[in-house]
Amino acid sequence: MNQPSQRAPRGAGRRRALVAGTALVTAAGLLSACGGDGKPTLHWYVNPDGVDTFETYAKECSTDDYDISVELLPSGATDQRVQLARRLAAEDSSTDLMNLDPVFVAEFANAEWLAEIPGDLATEITNSADGEGDYLAGAADTVIWEDKAFAIPLWANTQVLWYRKSLADAAGLDMTQPVTWEQVIQAAADNNGSVGVQANKYEAYMVLINALVQGAGGDIVSDTEAGRDTKVDIDSEAGREAAAIIKMLADSQAAQSDLSVSNEGTSLGRMFLKDANAPQGAGEFMLNWTFVYKFYQGQIDAPDGITQELFDDLGYARYPATVEGEASKPPIGGIDIGVGAYSANPEFAMEAAQCITSTQAQVDLALNNGLMPSTNSAYDEVAASGDFPEDLIELYRTSVDEGGPRPKSAFYALISSAIQARWHSPTSVDPGSTPKDSADYLQDVLEGKALL
Amino acid sequence: MTTLTAPAPTGNKPVISDRSRAENRLGQKLIAPAIVLMLLVTAFPMLRAIYLSVFDYSLTAPDDREFVGLSNYLTALTDPLFWQTTGITVLYMVVTVAVELVIGFIFAMVMHRVIFARGVIRTSILIPYGIVTVVSGFAWQFAFTSTNGFVNGWLPGISADFNWFGETNSAVIAIMVSEIWKTTPFMSLLLLAGLAQISEDMLEAAQVDGATWWQRLWKVIIPNMRAAIMVAVLFRALDAYRIFDNIFVMTNGAQKTESISFLTYRQTIEQFQLGMGSALSVLLFLSVLLVAFLIVRLFRVDLAAARQEG
Amino acid sequence: MKKLGVPIGVLVILVWCLLPVVWIISLSFKSEESVTAGNPGFLPSDGTNAGWDNYNKVLTDDLYDFFPRAIINSIGISLIATTLSVIVATLAAYAIARLEFKGKKLVLTMSLAIAMFPVVSLIGPLFDMWRTFGIYDTWLGLIIPYMSFTLPLAIWTLSAFFREIPWEMEQAAQVDGATSWQAFRKVIVPLAAPGVFTAAILTFFFAWNDFVFGISLTSTESARPIPASLAFFVGADPFNRPASLLAAAAVISTIPIIIIVLLFQRKIVAGLTSGAVKG
Structure with a gap:
């Protein structure tokens, strides 16, 4: 409704409906942004991490030609996808810029909802995916669909193992060496600690399953470009290894009581419990994203927060290995910026997208919000700032570079939901049956033979 | 509107027929806006759902829309998930309505007998009725969580870190509690209205005849409230069959707590499968009709007598 | 005992x-x-x-500016839908209570059917229709379904009230020399007003409570009502639903309900039970 004047004329009936709608809405005193000066407003749909920095860059990247306004999406990746997809399916011309979870780029690009990234930037991104550019390979790879770039990586997320040094010491675990899931679970269980993961029925549980399967050298699916004919691989040795670990955790003393509804937030409070002698009071090993560091740092001396001393007890290490001796595949996440295919101002939007993803913006996101960059140049600046320990920065960078992405498929949402449906609840996972059940179910779902 | 109420000349046949024709026209004009509005949002979309349900049609690939006949229905009806969600929906309906009927009846009895603080009781009973279902869902969800809630602390025999949303049975109970809390007032008010219509004379006569309280309840009160009870059950049952908000808020369908409405919602809105989603919509609609039909038949509710022209 | x-x-x-x-x-x-x-x-x-920290944050902090916006949406949408719905329902209920015409049964049956309609089965096609009409994610896009779904309740309640009105009084007034407009305004309006008012309250409750349309037919703050806003509530830490802030928001959304209930409890009870159980 913002720039009717810039729209191609449409059917009169439809316009009348629009006018009637507008009139009514105006009458109700709602009209917010129908500015009359003809300067277009680009709408930027953002996910809720780092909103303050996004607001800053929305202002910074506004020019004499256009303004950028920030619209907030829901917190869950699945909800974000739904909200965006519904606007795009409606060919909404006001969906100009959007923050996309990497796993949905393929689906959106395949549906022709995203404008292709043009020129040099596209080349830079595609080269980076092969390890020859400024973008981290793991991040660059997420925006490429059928050899073309459909979004610009903004920040790259990964999970590392956060833990209480005192807990690891008590268990006698050498954290300088790669540790396995089994060791971590055992160490926590034997020393009044717990293990924090994300195992509610939602996207992050899929992240966990995928990391476990890939860590055992397998895949959930392969040949994903074949769409519905993709090959289902989860019924394999790797799938069973992954299931065995989830079962081990669920059956262990180290499982947190809310395991089956746990998310990125639920285990945060279990790292530094007030009473060390309470059950699981010794703290935890927690698999979680990069925001954790800034989160606990912000808690120092806050009301109900933690002390510097406790913060110094926070350790970090690479994602645990599924199988001893085999390198782990840390999860990759983050946010890519896409430009809507139906944007009324595609050139402006593309220009704004580049401004929003500038090196400086990436550095600011890292320093303000703990959301780590997607380019090497930004990483270098973040490292130079001294805000993060150097070894942590290196840990992040290696994790993204050597990480295991989730399947890149136009049917990703289907794959993810099907896997979640059979692997949730974690307490019901059985290495003997779950991988096979989920493989059969996923196959049926992909063939349209089963309901999801 | 008012012209019509002018004193009518009587006894003149042609005039009456003119008048009744005019009345007919006016009546139809007056109801037209309501009819149009109701049809616009129900009948038209429903027809469209029937049409879309015979296609394989995904929002992400609108160009690949393909006619598939009745295969969406076939897939749905042979799928264990469909029957599982239907089963759990029926469970929600039966249990919540039964519990509400008992609690609602007790509340109605109390409200009927009480002579003091009527306003206070009425006010407090209307608050759950008016409160947003989503708020009720959140209130109970947080109440049941081990990290910030109080239920685990208050219930004897439940460990402090029991995770209510960790298994199907307890999660279903939590959802039902929220649903029952929110809708019992509606039930009790309908029953109260029925209770008010029982004549005191009849009760006194029964008492004089030496009927115990229990006998009076079963022989006099309940039979005389039959219509009220049936209407309350019918309305609440159909409402409960469509349960959605509480599930969305409290478990988001995890732990097999998904209802048939929720399944339909996920197909259309989350999975973008408009074809299959439409087929489920049609099935949901038909199943509501079936439930309504069964209740009306089973309990021989006379709706016209109960709600209309009384 | x-x-x-x-x-x-x-x-x-x-x-x-x-x-x-x-x-x-x-x-x-x-x-x-x-x-x-x-x-x-x-x-x-x-x-x-x-x-009051949580309340302050929810109402004034920039981070939560979606919530005050949702309050405005909810109040605006619910009030407009209520007003329009009650007007349309009053016309229909008057006809049903006072006139003999063909199709009376149809309206009653239809509104009963709609009261039982599974809302979820409509959102797919409605979403499709609304984006074609260009009213997806607008106030109007919610006002229309709210009107349609509150009409049955409003019509039932109002026709029950109207049937109780002694319409002869109007004629009596006219005999006494009042014009028909005066008779209507002085006699009928005061008698009908409580019914209309009650229907309006019940209609408002419905619109205020709606969730399914609220989440399916909106995608931004521009029309998202309170229940949907609560369900998508995000705080400073996106991974952690801020339970206490959410609770503060929930309490705020309940205040209008409590005020209405406190003021009009008698009318609401009368409205809920009238027409529901007769005979």
């Missing part, structure tokens, strides 16, 4: 109805940090009472 039964019953009703309300109010005073760390118990534990 017999004497104690009623007071005990009253107590049970009060506790049953109000406990969850008190609980959510109590939760809204727990400090945000303590909720993240875990703060079980009915009342905020020692030193974790946040005072």
Whole structure:
């Protein structure tokens, strides 16, 4: 409704409906942004991490030609996808810029909802995916669909193992060496600690399953470009290894009581419990994203927060290995910026997208919000700032570079939901049956033979 | 509107027929806006759902829309998930309505007998009725969580870190509690209205005849409230069959707590499968009709007598 | 025993109805940090009472500016839908109560059918229609379905009220020399007003409570009503639903309901039971 004047004329009936709608809405005193000066407003749909920095860059990247306004999406990746997809399916011309979870780029690009990234930037991104550019390979790879770039990586997320040094010491675990899931679970269980993961029925549980399967050298699916004919691989040795670990955790003393509804937030409070002698009071090993560091740092001396001393007890290490001796595949996440295919101002939007993803913006996101960059140049600046320990920065960078992405498929949402449906609840996972059940179910779902 | 109420000349046949024709026209004009509005949002979309349900049609690939006949229905009806969600929906309906009927009846009895603080009781009973279902869902969800809630602390025999949303049975109970809390007032008010219509004379006569309280309840009160009870059950049952908000808020369908409405919602809105989603919509609609039909038949509710022209 | 039964019953009703309300109010005073760390118990534990902080944040902090916006949306959409719905329903109910015409049964049956309609089965096609009409994610896109779905309730309630009105009084007034407009305004309007008002309250409750349309037919703050906004509530830490802030928002959304209930409880009860059970 913002720039009717810039729209191609449409059917009169439809316009009348629009006018009637507008009139009514105006009458109700709602009209917010129908500015009359003809300067277009680009709408930027953002996910809720780092909103303050996004607001800053929305202002910074506004020019004499256009303004950028920030619209907030829901917190869950699945909800974000739904909200965006519904606007795009409606060919909404006001969906100009959007923050996309990497796993949905393929689906959106395949549906022709995203404008292709043009020129040099596209080349830079595609080269980076092969390890020859400024973008981290793991991040660059997420925006490429059928050899073309459909979004610009903004920040790259990964999970590392956060833990209480005192807990690891008590268990006698050498954290300088790669540790396995089994060791971590055992160490926590034997020393009044717990293990924090994300195992509610939602996207992050899929992240966990995928990391476990890939860590055992397998895949959930392969040949994903074949769409519905993709090959289902989860019924394999790797799938069973992954299931065995989830079962081990669920059956262990180290499982947190809310395991089956746990998310990125639920285990945060279990790292530094007030009473060390309470059950699981010794703290935890927690698999979680990069925001954790800034989160606990912000808690120092806050009301109900933690002390510097406790913060110094926070350790970090690479994602645990599924199988001893085999390198782990840390999860990759983050946010890519896409430009809507139906944007009324595609050139402006593309220009704004580049401004929003500038090196400086990436550095600011890292320093303000703990959301780590997607380019090497930004990483270098973040490292130079001294805000993060150097070894942590290196840990992040290696994790993204050597990480295991989730399947890149136009049917990703289907794959993810099907896997979640059979692997949730974690307490019901059985290495003997779950991988096979989920493989059969996923196959049926992909063939349209089963309901999801 | 008012012209019509002018004193009518009587006894003149042609005039009456003119008048009744005019009345007919006016009546139809007056109801037209309501009819149009109701049809616009129900009948038209429903027809469209029937049409879309015979296609394989995904929002992400609108160009690949393909006619598939009745295969969406076939897939749905042979799928264990469909029957599982239907089963759990029926469970929600039966249990919540039964519990509400008992609690609602007790509340109605109390409200009927009480002579003091009527306003206070009425006010407090209307608050759950008016409160947003989503708020009720959140209130109970947080109440049941081990990290910030109080239920685990208050219930004897439940460990402090029991995770209510960790298994199907307890999660279903939590959802039902929220649903029952929110809708019992509606039930009790309908029953109260029925209770008010029982004549005191009849009760006194029964008492004089030496009927115990229990006998009076079963022989006099309940039979005389039959219509009220049936209407309350019918309305609440159909409402409960469509349960959605509480599930969305409290478990988001995890732990097999998904209802048939929720399944339909996920197909259309989350999975973008408009074809299959439409087929489920049609099935949901038909199943509501079936439930309504069964209740009306089973309990021989006379709706016209109960709600209309009384 | 017999004497104690009623007071005990009253107590049970009060506790049953109000406990969850008190609980959510109590939760809204727990400090945000303590909720993240875990703060079980009915009342905020020692030193974790946040005072009005959570309310302040939800209403004024930029981070939560989606919520005041949702309040405006909800109030605006619900009021407009209520007004229009009651006007349309009044016309229909007048016709049903006073006139003989073909199709009377049809309206009654249809509104009964719609009262039972599974809302979820409509959202797919409605979403499709609304984006074609260009009213997806607008106030109008919610007002229309709210009107349609509140009409049955409004028509039933109003026709029950109207049937009780002694319409002869209007004629009597006219005989006494009043014009038909005066007769209508002075006699009928005062008699009909309580019914209309009650129907309006019940309609408002429905619109205020709606969730399914709210989440399916909106995608931004521009039209998202309170229940949908609560379901998508995000705080400073996106991974951690801020339970106490959410509780504060929930309490705020309940205030209008409580005010209406306090002022008009008698009317609401009359409205809910009238027409529902006759004969």
